[in-house]
Amino acid sequence: MPKSRALPLALSLSLALAFPLGQGALAQAPEAGADQALPAPASADDALRALYTQEWEWRQQEFAREKIDGRWQASSRMAAIAPADWERRARYWKQVLGALDAIDPAALSPQERINAAVFRSMVEADYNSATWRTWEAPFNSDSFFWGYLAPRQPYPREADWQRLFGRLRDVPAHFAQHIANMRQGLARGWSVPRATIDGRDDTIEPYTRTDAGNPFLAALEGMPASIPEPRRSQLQAEGRALVLEQVVPAYAQLLEFMREEYMPQARTTLAASDLPDGRAFYRTQIREYVTRDMDPREIHEIGLREVARIQAEMREVMARAGFEGSFEEFLQYLRTDPKFYARTPRELLATASYIAKKVDGQLKYAFNTLPRYRFTILPVPDDIAPIYTSGRGGLEACLFNTYDLPSRPLYNLPALVVHECAPGHSFQAALALEAPARPEFRQQTYFSGYGEGWGLYTEWLGTQMGIYETPYEEFGRLTFEMWRAARLVIDTGLHEYGWSREQAIEYLAGHTALARHDVTTEVDRYISWPGQALAYYLGYRTILDLRAEAERELGARFDQRGFHDTILNLGSVPLPVLEEEVRGYIAAQKVAPAP
Incomplete structure (x- = not known):
């Protein structure tokens, strides 16, 4: 784009x-x-x-x-x-x-x-x-x-x-x-469904x-x-x-x-399956965004399993934070205590800038190749801010939403910065722009499974880079991981199982510390953009599983810098291509001379 x-x-x-x-x-x-x-x-x-x-x-x-x-x-x-x-x-x-x-x-x-x-x-x-x-x-x-x-x-x-x-x-x-x-x-x-506009x-x-x-x-x-x-x-x-x-x-x-x-x-129904020949249409959207054929019910079951796993981790982090109430009370505490929120737009943007600079100091330990192109940090423009997501990154800029500051918790900001800025989307886009010897169409093609999967993977990578400083920030990261896993349940729930909008909102609100404003904005996005929300978690699990495979196969010879360079040097590709090429890298590393 x-x-x-x-x-x-x-x-x-x-x-x-x-x-x-x-x-x-x-x-x-x-x-x-x-x-x-x-x-x-x-x-x-x-x-x-x-x-x-x-x-x-x-x-x-x-x-x-x-x-x-x-x-x-x-x-x-x-x-x-x-x-x-x-x-x-x-x-x-x-x-x-x-x-x-x-x-x-x-x-x-x-x-x-x-x-x-x-x-x-x-x-x-x-x-x-x-x-x-x-x-x-x-x-x-x-x-x-x-x-x-x-x-x-x-x-x-x-x-x-x-x-x-x-x-x-x-x-x-x-x-x-x-x-x-x-x-x-x-x-x-x-x-477009009437309820979402x-x-x-x-x-x-x-x-x-x-x-x-x-x-x-x-x-x-x-x-x-x-x-x-x-x-x-x-x-x-x-x-x-x-x-x-x-x-x-x-x-x-x-x-x-x-x-x-x-x-x-505008139509009063919600599901893609309610469109003319909508069930077939939904499957083409899954293929487009996930870049492989998957049954919606299979995706739904994966989501349920991952939601249960992440919820157990969230409870462990809640205990590390020393909170003695229930999980629901902890979510309410995170959503309402003023210490977790910026008082001014400048404070939020300054915090995001500090995190981005902290990431800069860790990039050399995670990558061999760093891009020359630089992004800036800007607020989301006023005309779209009320209905826009919390942040979005690209080649030129990372945008952070400063509208309705009580809905923008600072404990989510580290995960948001690494996903949208570096080493997430802005970093990824710059490397794609500067990549050598690649056909022009490859330089500007974007697959959500690869790109959004990488963005979510970088949130996890932040745990290896020392980006999360408090249990609350770690909980914010898990909230973001839960948010993407819950999408598997919600997107398929809406478009395959006929969930209501209220059912989807309550599911997301009950499993994450996202502000209610963000929850509603996100659910409306899933309703009106079928299939796109599936790309994040399925792409993330593909990359994380490939990393586990590389660590298992290479043992002490595993170097995350080479692993990451292999992924990013490919540019945006369908997930089956990513798997094939990373496995080729693993095989080559097995027979390469010891460093």
Whole structure:
């Protein structure tokens, strides 16, 4: 997903296709793109390279991206998203998958076998999204196509602003296409569940303002001195006119549609299985996010077992903290005692920054390769903070939510920092960006099972790095582990077993020390984003089990630095590929000369 607008790394490219968050271009990419001849057979490696190179170039045109400073970023237009555009894309991806099927995997070199597996998973997810017509519900309780268009940090160059202005000129038509698609979804019963979108319309309101409270106008006011006068004032005037004359009316029309039409007509059911052919759809979502075929009931049982295991560990930590009451009383104590909460947004951000710096001092003991690229720490923007998660990390920044500070316990912050910043998502994204000799599509492909599994694994790794200083912080880590294990139970409970929203909320609230606000936000996310929540724990257990296998097989020769480098040097891959490659590393280490 594009980082130029500070979008969260936790959203995959395939989600960008299903929910295009302002990525690109009402000016339609050339129609010939869907019908161009695919590569003629050559050697298996050559045929595969030609196939994924052509698809990647075609994809950039389709989603209005151009190469800027060596990275694919949003261009000066927005993507065409009418039904015909998605139908054309589906035809092309079907053709690509057919060509991929014709390549014998056994004839590929080891690196190209990895590329083929990554490419297949990526294209299958995109093809499924297009054919299920998920673009008829182009947002969820967590992420919105209207919320990521304004720059979160001012652009330093005039060319960046000019590209933004080009995209803003497309906003009225782009939103009109979204509205038409959503009407079509309502007509066939394919919508975001009504119960999960209360208040989401409020996130549109700031963009209808005509003062500095409008994020676009605020961004223009912050245009930096790197653009000299008088050009800076001219650009600001041009941008203000564009926002007031075209963008604000488009957002006002969208807000009216959401409140008067979409929300009253959105479906009253919750489960993915309640959608047209919903049980089959839910299984494709499991495959997309977990990157393997798993039965929902199998996942549910894994979740129940892990919840019981973690709960026993939480009680042990509660005893270490010296608390003599019940588990429920301990949760209430953690949720209400002021000593566990920041008094100001700056205090929360400062604590997060201290933890991130403490992590920096330990990285050399856990990794051989460290990235050069640096992230910053920022508050979640005000327009989305009331319904946003506690934190989210990506290449450019780690965002921490400072809205409603009594819902942001500091004992959770160490686990949140290592997951979102380093050695979690920001660290992971920087290494992926700087990785050598990898096809372009591999540099910007993201699989939730791998990426979120790594993020949760780094929370556990923090126990080896000395990050958790008190029993309360250790309990916060276990709360986060429980939170992800409980997702296995809740996601499948909702979408396979027909749980109610209240049942899911009570289950999560009763097993974690998460604030009630976070519990409700999270459950709404699971309802409106089926399958995505499963990726974290199943990916985490895959990595932790591989580590246990490496320690068992290598004994004293095990070095966590090499183990971690093997995982991160791969870049984002499906979990079966990760298992195969790590086991290859273990086998090689067994026969390598002793250090």
